[in-house]
Amino acid sequence: MRSDREHALFELGIKLGALYHQYIGAPINMETLSSLEHAIERSVSAQPYVSSAKVSIDRSIVEEKLNEFGYCELEGKMLDVRIEVQYGSAKVMGRIRYDKERDYPMMLIE
Numbered sequence: 001m002r003s004d005r006e007h008a009l010f011e012l013g014i015k016l017g018a019l020y021h022q023y024i025g026a027p028i029n030m031e032t033l034s035s036l037e038h039a040i041e042r043s044v045s046a047q048p049y050v051s052s053a054k055v056s057i058d059r060s061i062v063e064e065k066l067n068e069f070g071y072c073e074l075e076g077k078m079l080d081v082r083i084e085v086q087y088g089s090a091k092v093m094g095r096i097r098y099d100k101e102r103d104y105p106m107m108l109i110e
Contacts (some may be wrong), residue, residue: 004088009109011049012085012094016107017083019044020096029071033057036074044083051091052084058098076105 002010023040037055044053058078065072081096091109 002104004090005092008049008085008087008090008092011087012083012092012109013107015044015050015083015085016081016094018094019083020076020079020105020107024074024076025072026074028057028062028074029066030059030062033059033062040081045102049085049087050083050091051086056080077103079105082110 003069019040023036023087026036028036029077037057040055041053044050044055055086056079057074058080061075061078062072065075077094077098079096079098082093083095084093097108098104099106
């Protein structure tokens with residue numbers, strides 16, 4: 001039988017992975033960033049056991065990636081996401097954050 005903490009960590013991992021693969025590649029521009037951040041937060045927060053979600057898209061990276069049509073695609077390196085999951089007596093926090101040394105968006109337990 002899984003402990004509350006193990007169950008919470010499993011739920012957290014599923015939510016981080018789903019969020020990442022659902023939104024990467026979405027077309028964005030400087031005018032749509034805030035609404036996309038909010039939409040991702042609301043979408044994730046609708047899932048079971050999520051007690052909070054905070055999404056930030058790095059505007060400086062978006063600005064440098066904008067193409068001649070004024071938009072680009074959301075990339076993992078642009079995301080900074082925090083999700084908190086509460087299951088029973090366990091509360092866990094996870095994050096998606098770009099690791100410059102590895103040149104990779106890491107999913108972490110905090």
